Amino acid sequence: MFEQVLAEVEQQCREERVPMLGPDKAKLLASTVEKAKPSLIVECGTAIGYSGLWMLRVLKTLGSGRLITVEINPDSAKQARENFEKAGVAELVDSRIGDAAEILKTIQEPVDFLFLDNNKDGYYTCFKAIEPQLTNPAMIVADNIGRADQMAAYLDHVRSNYESESHWFERRGRRRTDGGEETNRGPRRRGGGEGNRGPWRRDGMEVSIFRR
Ligand SMILES: C[S@@+](CC[C@H](N)C(=O)[O-])C[C@H]1O[C@@H](n2cnc3c(N)ncnc32)[C@H](O)[C@@H]1O
Numbered sequence: 751m752f753e754q755v756l757a758e759v760e761q762q763c764r765e766e767r768v769p770m771l772g773p774d775k776a777k778l779l780a781s782t783v784e785k786a787k788p789s790l791i792v793e794c795g796t797a798i799g800y801s802g803l804w805m806l807r808v809l810k811t812l813g814s815g816r817l818i819t820v821e822i823n824p825d826s827a828k829q830a831r832e833n834f835e836k837a838g839v840a841e842l843v844d845s846r847i848g849d850a851a852e853i854l855k856t857i858q859e860p861v862d863f864l865f866l867d868n869n870k871d872g873y874y875t876c877f878k879a880i881e882p883q884l885t886n887p888a889m890i891v892a893d894n895i896g897r898a899d900q901m902a903a904y905l906d907h908v909r910s911n912y913e914s915e916s917h918w919f920e921r922r923g924r925r926r927t928d929g930g931e932e933t934n935r936g937p938r939r940r941g942g943g944e945g946n947r948g949p950w951r952r953d954g955m956e957v958s959i960f961r962r
Pocket residue numbers: 769770771772794795796797798799800801802820821822823826848849850851867868869872929930931
């Protein structure tokens with residue numbers, strides 16, 4: 751059932767142009783969670799739960815760990831909750847609605863994994879909001895670093911203070927006005943022009959190890 755729900759959510763994201771990580775980046779995220787074996791993941795930007803499902807599948811396999819995921823759009827958050835229920839992982843996830851920068855300030859537990867995938871200009875504010883709760887060390891993954899101009903304060907901070915690595919991917923799609931990105935449309939083919947699927951873009955994820 752889990753795999754079917756994940757496939758349906760991916761399909762819905764493609765059809766309805768809901769922004770999502772896409773399978774290539776999701777694999778990197780999942781393998782980072784697998785290595786970190788976190789007790790508590792905080793995700794900023796749930797959308798309809800695609801990336802959440804990838805992380806929850808790892809937590810379920812590990813047999814430990816929980817996810818708090820934050821989404822500002824109530825309709826998206828509702829769909830995500832339904833998807834977590836359908837996939838049988840709802841007991842591992844606490845889905846909250848609101849501005850991530852505000853919600854993160856209310857989390858009182860130690861956080862050993864942070865995934866940033868919300869409004870890009872909010873990454874540094876979200877990081878500062880949760881910093882007091884971050885364990886030493888803690889893993890931080892940030893999506894969409896191709897838009898470095900929108901998250902300059904965040905990237906400058908992690909790259910100059912912590913062990914931090916950029917992982918690059920090529921993806922196809924147009925940028926959206928709401929800060930998201932259209933869905934990943936699969937691998938690049940030779941001779942493929944822009945067509946109606948948008949130009950090729952280089953985008954990536956920054957994986958950083960926070961230490962005090
Ligand atoms: C790129 S999408 C997230 C994709 C999702 N992580 C996935 O891969 O399935 C960004 C999401 O962040 C949400 N968002 C934007 N600003 C936010 C904020 N200040 N707080 C929380 N969520 C926000 C948007 O509504 C959108 O659903």
